[in-house]
Amino acid sequence: MDLFTQDSGTYQVLYSVGKGFFYFFPIILGYTSAKKFGCNEFIGIAIGASLCYPNMVNSNPSMVGATARTLGYVFQGTPFEMAYSMTFLGIPIIMPASGYTSSVVPIILAVWVASKIEKPLRKNIPAMIRFFTVPLVTLVISVPLTYLVIGPIASILTSLVTLMFNTLYGxxxxxxxxxxxxxxxxxxxxxxxxxxxxxxxxxxxxxxxxxxxxxxxxxxxxxxxxxxxxxxxxxxxxxxxxxxxxxxxxxxxxxxxxxxxxxxxxxxxxxxxxxxxxxxxxxxxxxxxxxxxxxxxxxxxxxxxxxxxxxxxxxxxxxxxxxxxxxxxxxxxxxxxxxxxxxxxxxxxxxxxx
Incomplete structure (x- = not known):
């Protein structure tokens, strides 16, 4: 009996111990980054969770083995060409080929941006509605920014890495x-x-x-x-x-x-x-x-x-x-x-x- 083949339940359970924590690293970093930047910790957790949300993870057509249907391309014909499978208000949602699971920098930048949005809201919104209004407004702004701005930047950096090593080896x-x-x-x-x-x-x-x-x-x-x-x-x-x-x-x-x-x-x-x-x-x-x-x-x-x-x-x-x-x-x-x-x-x- 093959107990440790990659398809076996035994393998998957043991593998989840080693890799599960790092797969959901954006959620942990969302919490710690929020503490560092003086942001509500649950906002940081929510942003990290959005980056690990299965529907978003599976929507990345640039990922190896992806099955998402490609809607179009950006920077087509250049070394930075990237595909996308969905849009936000008509703007393409492009992500790094590796996605955001197990990543570090995107969530830190996202929480930093969220902290800059949250602090003035917390200061100026009346206390009676601050509890639910501040997190709502912060997340509605910061999560789309994460996917529409930080994502493309990460994708371009990824393409630059590929181009650099291909050039060096040549x-x-x-x-x-x-x-x-x-x-x-x-x-x-x-x-x-x-x-x-x-x-x-x-x-x-x-x-x-x-x-x-x-x-x-x-x-x-x-x-x-x-x-x-x-x-x-x-x-x-x-x-x-x-x-x-x-x-x-x-x-x-x-x-x-x-x-x-x-x-x-x-x-x-x-x-x-x-x-x-x-x-x-x-x-x-x-x-x-x-x-x-x-x-x-x-x-x-x-x-x-x-x-x-x-x-x-x-x-x-x-x-x-x-x-x-x-x-x-x-x-x-x-x-x-x-x-x-x-x-x-x-x-x-x-x-x-x-």
Missing amino acids: IPQVGGLITGTVLGALWQVLVIFGLHWALVPITLANLATQGYDLILAPQFCCTFGQIAVVLAISIKTKDQSLKDMCLPAFITGLFGTTEPAIYGVTLPRRKPFVISCIAGAIGGAFIGATGTTMFSMGYSGVIGFASFIDTIGSTGLRSVLTAAIGCVIAMVIGFAATMATYKDNVPEPAPAAA
């Missing part, structure tokens, strides 16, 4: 090296902004037409650079709560899920996150320069090495070996640099009483 002789360095350095940043999905259609197209892909391969080592940094922090820190956070983040990262490591450990401390990006850049440069090739779309982490097995040609395990070397390079650099530089944040002593 540079003769050194295209692989440059692409590997840039992709390795920026991959985790792209993941945070949700822009990494811009490269997935390129990879899928290459796999469909050629049977292999070179462009996305360098990002594979970023996971290992990240978890090496987390391991070093776990060894050096004297903060027991941080140690307790590092171990599960390391284990989940080892199997390809780096969000706990990024959001829980390295990104809040800044320098370790920068070190992980540098480690990814150097490991990615090696992978790109050696022409390491992916032959299927697979998961990250240790089980992702299967994606580099050549099933169509005669290179066999060559790409598995070069991918492994790139990962080791990223891990050594990330671990060594963190061990050499990491220090716990020590709170400044309170000023002495006069």
Whole structure:
């Protein structure tokens, strides 16, 4: 009996634990962003929920595997061409190819805009009707703005990412090296902004037409650079709560899920996150320069090495070996640099009483 096939209930239940939180990340960020910007938390939650609403998610014709009927295109004939399947008051609703689930920046910008709308309303609307009027007016304005303004901006940024990496890889002789360095350095940043999905259609197209892909391969080592940094922090820190956070983040990262490591450990401390990006850049440069090739779309982490097995040609395990070397390079650099530089944040002593 196949308990862990992707279609099995066992797989789906366990997978929901790891991915459910991050799928609905806009809702959590809606709450935390509202607190930060001094906005009503339930307004932030409502905006985040609107970005995860299934009907809106499924209306995105640019998403990989989408079934939404396309009504038209914007920027047709340019690298920024995008399709849309519905309009708001006649204005096309265009979204990033990846949509808004698991994204970070769109909801933060949306709540910031909402806070600028809510504060003057809260100040000027009479108290007797403020309770229901302020959230209503704020949401009626901010949610359409999110879809009509922030969405197109995110879509354009996604297209720019695709164009940039296609151009870099097309540079003769050194295209692989440059692409590997840039992709390795920026991959985790792209993941945070949700822009990494811009490269997935390129990879899928290459796999469909050629049977292999070179462009996305360098990002594979970023996971290992990240978890090496987390391991070093776990060894050096004297903060027991941080140690307790590092171990599960390391284990989940080892199997390809780096969000706990990024959001829980390295990104809040800044320098370790920068070190992980540098480690990814150097490991990615090696992978790109050696022409390491992916032959299927697979998961990250240790089980992702299967994606580099050549099933169509005669290179066999060559790409598995070069991918492994790139990962080791990223891990050594990330671990060594963190061990050499990491220090716990020590709170400044309170000023002495006069």
